[in-house]
Amino acid sequence: MKQKVTDGALLRLIRGRRSVRRFKSEPVPREAITRILEAGRRAPSGANRQPWRYIVIDDPAVKQAIRTECERIEARFHRHAPADLASWMKARGITPQKPFLEEAPYLIVIFYKMRELYAVPSIWVSIAFMLLQVEEEGLGTLTYTPTGARLNAILSVPAQFQLATILPIGTPADHQRQNRRALSETAFTNQFGRPFEEGSGP
Amino acid sequence: MKQKVTDGALLRLIRGRRSVRRFKSEPVPREAITRILEAGRRAPSGANRQPWRYIVIDDPAVKQAIRTECERIEARFHRHAPADLASWMKARGITPQKPFLEEAPYLIVIFYKMRELYAVPSIWVSIAFMLLQVEEEGLGTLTYTPTGARLNAILSVPAQFQLATILPIGTPADHQRQNRRALSETAFTNQFGRPFEEGSGP
Numbered sequence: 001m002k003q004k005v006t007d008g009a010l011l012r013l014i015r016g017r018r019s020v021r022r023f024k025s026e027p028v029p030r031e032a033i034t035r036i037l038e039a040g041r042r043a044p045s046g047a048n049r050q051p052w053r054y055i056v057i058d059d060p061a062v063k064q065a066i067r068t069e070c071e072r073i074e075a076r077f078h079r080h081a082p083a084d085l086a087s088w089m090k091a092r093g094i095t096p097q098k099p100f101l102e103e104a105p106y107l108i109v110i111f112y113k114m115r116e117l118y119a120v121p122s123i124w125v126s127i128a129f130m131l132l133q134v135e136e137e138g139l140g141t142l143t144y145t146p147t148g149a150r151l152n153a154i155l156s157v158p159a160q161f162q163l164a165t166i167l168p169i170g171t172p173a174d175h176q177r178q179n180r181r182a183l184s185e186t187a188f189t190n191q192f193g194r195p196f197e198e199g200s201g202p
Numbered sequence: 203m204k205q206k207v208t209d210g211a212l213l214r215l216i217r218g219r220r221s222v223r224r225f226k227s228e229p230v231p232r233e234a235i236t237r238i239l240e241a242g243r244r245a246p247s248g249a250n251r252q253p254w255r256y257i258v259i260d261d262p263a264v265k266q267a268i269r270t271e272c273e274r275i276e277a278r279f280h281r282h283a284p285a286d287l288a289s290w291m292k293a294r295g296i297t298p299q300k301p302f303l304e305e306a307p308y309l310i311v312i313f314y315k316m317r318e319l320y321a322v323p324s325i326w327v328s329i330a331f332m333l334l335q336v337e338e339e340g341l342g343t344l345t346y347t348p349t350g351a352r353l354n355a356i357l358s359v360p361a362q363f364q365l366a367t368i369l370p371i372g373t374p375a376d377h378q379r380q381n382r383r384a385l386s387e388t389a390f391t392n393q394f395g396r397p398f399e400e401g402s403g404p
Contacts, residue, residue, distance in 0.1 A: 009211050010338045011237060014244045014331055034400045035213060037389045041382055042216045043330070044345070047290050048380045054389045054398070062392050085319060088249050111394075117287060118347070121326045121367075125345075128245070128330030129216055136212045143246070143327075145320070157394040165323075178250045180243055187239045187256045190264050192313075192359040196256070198236045 013135050018177060020140030021100055023170030028105040032137040033169065036108065039133035043126035046118025052126050052164075055155050057107040065154050066109070066166070067101035070146040074098065077147070092176065098144070104168030109151060111161040123164045130167060140172035215337050220379060222342030223302055225372030230307040234339040235371065238310065241335035245328035248320025254328050254366075257357050259309040267356050268311070268368070269303035272348040276300065279349070294378065300346070306370030311353060313363040325366045332369060342374035 037054055045051060057063055074096035081089065089095075101107065108130070112123035127143060134141045143165040151163050187196035239256055247253060259265055276298035283291065291297075303309065310332070314325035329345060336343045345367045353365050389398035 008237075008338050010215065010334055011241060011244075013212065014241050014335075017244075017246070019246055030400065034385075034398075035210075037385060037398065039213060039216050041385060041388050042213075042219075044219070044221055044333070044380070047287060050383050050388065052388055053394065055394060056389065056391050056398050059392045085249060120322055121329075121345070121347070124323045124326035125330040125333070127323075128327040129334070131246070131327070132212055132331070132334070133216075136210050143323070145323070155392075155394050161394075178246070181252050183236075183239060183243060186243050186252065186254055187258065189258050190261045190357075192255065192257060192357050192363075196236075196239065196258050198232065 013132055017135045018175035019142035020172040020175045021142060022173040023100055023104045024173045026171050028170055033106055036130050036133045040126040040130040043129045045122035049116040051113040051116040051119045051122055053111045053161055055109045057109060063102050063107060067098055070098050070101060070149050071096055073146050073149045100168045104170040106169040108167040108169060110164045111157055112164050113160055114162045127165060134169060139169055141167045141169050215334055219337045220377035221344035222374040222377045223344060224375040225302055225306045226375045228373050230372055235308055238332050238335045242328040242332040245331045247324035251318040253315040253318040253321045253324055255313045255363055257311040259311060265304050265309060269300055272300050272303060272351050273298055275348050275351045302370045306372040308371040310369040312366045313359055314366050315362055316364045329367060336371060341371055343369045343371050
């Protein structure tokens with residue numbers, strides 16, 4: 001029998017979260033950035049290697065340099081995007097222009113040490129914790145991953161660190177709601193394809 | 203000037219979380235599992251592709267089959283582990299035996315569709331949200347990733363889906379505390395190596 005599931009504070013945070021691509025110019029308290037970093041660095045990681053390095057950008061000249069490099073990469077990416085992705089991006093108004101890289105009061109640029117054990121899973125768990133802390137602060141962000149952008153040079157990052165993503169952080173000026181597949185399409189019991197039954201356990 | 207950072211509910215949850223490898227036999231409410239799945243499927247994903255599929259295991263025979271396959275892989279892995287990882291595992295009493303795969307009342311086995319855009323980042327963000335929901339439920343888990351284990355056959359999972367991890371879910375019987383590097387070692391401002399300053403913003 002299906003029972004009503006009561007949300008706690010965390011699920012409300014998760015359900016309320018939206019990706020934000022436009023930001024207001026109002027300032028963000030630096031303490032909020034500290035707490036967002038704290039959420040990230042407290043994440044679990046493979047063999048506790050903590051492969052993450054976070055670079056907080058508040059210097060407009062550095063933001064501009066990052067935006068210029070990212071838009072160079074984006075222009076190339078959009079020219080060669082697979083058809084399904086191109087139409088997905090077009091429907092959402094996603095273009096090679098990335099004004100949020102200058103509009104957001106802060107960028108957190110996240111790198112990881114490539115050779116560490118389970119480095120990619122670990123860095124994304126850390127990023128996920130930060131996404132939720134951004135939401136808890138009443139701020140907005142999205143994960144923006146400009147594959148191939150040469151940010152190591154701009155930020156003096158040693159070559160053994162790889163860019164994972166950029167989180168622009170600010171007060172949301174818009175957001176996009178995304179639908180989710182039903183639980184019954186994604187969760188199964190004991191075998192793939194056998195629907196998960198909510199409610200009382202065995 | 204350094205200011206005191208006040209934790210909110212999410213940071214308390216993140217700081218309180220520990221990886222759990224031993225579980226009590228007491229039952230877990232199925233509603234808790236539903237909420238954990240809900241936290242996972244509400245995660246953001248690349249181009250909203252939602253590459254995740256969750257298989258909830260409560261059948262002891264299926265758990266046993268999973269454990270047998272994982273321990274087969276583990277025995278091989280431990281024989282060939284790099285020296286630094288081998289000593290890290292030994293110090294923590296991590297052996298090829300994985301009793302938690304049968305002791306935990308539930309396993310959630312998580313697969314992802316390999317060919318989707320940003321599939322690996324997306325699945326780990328989903329897993330991270332689930333880790334926190336497990337904590338919110340007062341339960342324990344860890345991410346257990348038996349690389350190379352042939353679980354698709356045991357669980358009838360189509361070949362285009364790849365195992366990401368197994369989350370054993372139950373009431374903690376022990377946990378391991380891990381230290382974290384200081385914030386000053388992992389967070390910088392505007393350039394790699396320039397320490398992040400907490401406190402009042404510009």
